[in-house]
Amino acid sequence: MRLLSRIYQFFLSEYAKKRIEIVILYVALAGFFIHLLFIYLSKFGIVSLLGKAELFTNPIFAIYTPFSFILIYEVYLLIYYLPKSFTTYITKQYEIITLIIIRKLFKDLSAIEFSSNWFDIKGDLQFTYDLLASLVLFYLIFQFQKQGKLKRKLLESEKPIIERFIYRKKIIAVILVPLFFLMASATLITWLSGVTFSTHEVPDFGTINDLFFDEFFTVLILVDVVLLLISFFYTDKFHKIIRNSGFVVSTILIRLSFGVSGLISTVLIVTAVLFGLAMILIHNQYEKQVMVENE
Numbered sequence: 001m002r003l004l005s006r007i008y009q010f011f012l013s014e015y016a017k018k019r020i021e022i023v024i025l026y027v028a029l030a031g032f033f034i035h036l037l038f039i040y041l042s043k044f045g046i047v048s049l050l051g052k053a054e055l056f057t058n059p060i061f062a063i064y065t066p067f068s069f070i071l072i073y074e075v076y077l078l079i080y081y082l083p084k085s086f087t088t089y090i091t092k093q094y095e096i097i098t099l100i101i102i103r104k105l106f107k108d109l110s111a112i113e114f115s116s117n118w119f120d121i122k123g124d125l126q127f128t129y130d131l132l133a134s135l136v137l138f139y140l141i142f143q144f145q146k147q148g149k150l151k152r153k154l155l156e157s158e159k160p161i162i163e164r165f166i167y168r169k170k171i172i173a174v175i176l177v178p179l180f181f182l183m184a185s186a187t188l189i190t191w192l193s194g195v196t197f198s199t200h201e202v203p204d205f206g207t208i209n210d211l212f213f214d215e216f217f218t219v220l221i222l223v224d225v226v227l228l229l230i231s232f233f234y235t236d237k238f239h240k241i242i243r244n245s246g247f248v249v250s251t252i253l254i255r256l257s258f259g260v261s262g263l264i265s266t267v268l269i270v271t272a273v274l275f276g277l278a279m280i281l282i283h284n285q286y287e288k289q290v291m292v293e294n295e
Contacts, residue, residue: 008170011177012080024073028066036062060106067103071096072184075216079176083169086227087148087280090247091141093220094273097254098137100213101130101269126262133266140273147280150287165234172223180216187212214258221255224248239286246279 010016035056042056078092108127228244235241253272257265 004171004174007174012083012170012173017077017080020076021073024069024076028069031065031069032062035065060109063106064103067099067106071099071103071213074099075180075184076177079173079180082173082176083166085148086244087144090250090276091145091148093217093251093254094137094141094144094276096213097217097257097269097272098134098141101134101137101266105130105134129263129266133270136270137273140270140277144273144277144280147277147284150284161234165230168230169227172226176219176223179219183215183219184212187215214255217251217255217258221248221251224251237286239283243279243283247276250276250279 036059039056039059039062074092074096078089078096081088081092105127108130112124112127224244225248228241228248231240231244250272253268253275257268257272260268
């Protein structure tokens with residue numbers, strides 16, 4: 001237990017969070033200028049190895065790099081909030097997929113074709129879908145956070161149970177930190193080696209946009225299922241079991257969105273967040289009823 005506490009403090013304390021935040025911000029800023037430099041080196045033919053990589057063809061794509069580091073920080077925050085607040089942990093999942101859509105918008109912006117036939121052009125149509133989806137998701141996440149703040153006062157008999165549940169969530173969080181770090185490092189090394197040394201065709205932008213995060217959400221599904229199973233040891237309340245089960249379904253829908261493209265992918269993401277919001281709304285109605293009964 002003491003070892004777990006030391007590891008947890010090293011990776012997931014408030015001090016560690018602030019230090020990681022500063023490092024990520026500096027790395028994101030440096031990454032932006034380095035990416036921009038390589039774009040112009042490729043443009044003027046000084047570096048030819050990156051000529052076929054779509055990410056090195058337009059200065060707007062340089063924004064992609066800092067956004068990617070911000071997403072990595074969001075992954076860390078997701079792990080950070082896992083033991084502290086289950087609803088905040090789910091909120092971070094929704095924020096991550098929304099940021100992925102926002103990041104993709106920068107690519108879409110560079111390929112817009114201004115024409116009277118806007119809705120006949122596939123790229124322009126997808127940009128419209130993603131733009132509207134980002135606005136809808138922003139609002140849904142706001143509502144989800146608002147509903148997640150509803151807390152009923154715990155009974156004295158419930159506090160030891162909650163503390164044991166939090167302890168087990170800390171164990172999961174400590175395991176996830178090195179796991180996601182290794183996953184992100186392996187993905188980055190594999191992609192860089194492919195771009196730099198491979199003589200084959202460079203992966204298209206859609207494939208690059210899904211790198212790491214398709215596997216990331218696969219792991220999150222497993223984590224959500226484990227949390228659901230562990231919760232059975234601490235509560236038999238129907239509304240909490242259904243809420244947690246609903247969050248698993250929501251994560252699965254997000255993961256499925258990586259397997260498709262176009263409007264279907266966007267619809268799956270919006271449906272996932274909408275489903276999660278509906279679950280917490282109904283759950284809170286149950287909680288309000290419990291509060292009334294305990295008065």
